[in-house]
Amino acid sequence: QLQLQESGSGLVKPSQTLSLTCAVSGDSISSGSYSWSWIRQPPGKGLEWIGYIYPSGSTYYNPSLKSRVTISVDTSKTQFSLRLSSVTAADTAVYYCARYASGKYYFDYWGRGTLVTVSS
């Protein structure tokens, strides 16, 4: 059974960089059949897709966040990561990692999410 688990700092100061990692277990992160995504949800609001990465390292980002986002993958550690720079209070959200199957166009497995608060 595939499992995804987010981890990282729960509190980030404004203007600093948010860093999260998603550990993948139960399947190979190196499979070319899947890509690995980050999605966030501000408290009481809807879902916002951030971006995804293929095991090859190719990335696609939400245009509204593209200038601040970096997603990377470490296949040897079966994990992928999110970095979001120059954060503000508007970046406070629950951050989810999720799997997207190539050719399937939806997210079939999700982590439980981790709350990141931006505050001084």
Place this chain on the structure above:
Amino acid sequence: EIVLTQSPGTLSLSPGERATLSCRASQSVSSTFLAWYQQKPGQAPRLLIYGASSRATGIPDRFSGSGSGTDFTLTISRLEPEDFAVYYCQHYGSSLFTFGPGTKVDIK
């Protein structure tokens, strides 16, 4: 960029009633790229429907999806207590994903 609009924002119904949720795209999209999720408080979203009308593994048959072009519908034939939640539609296009704002189904 495709924009998804969901209506109504909130749907107040009683258990056993039928729920009809709408998702409208700002331009015509392929049904292949339209999915629905259910989210309960404190939980991650759960995939319900993909390809506009195919149920995901383990999803009860009271959930059904339909539609084409710009108008898509999620129907819950008879609401069970565990169905009261927020529902999101999602589109994939040009290597990008978009979510609708959600419809909350609450108990009347």
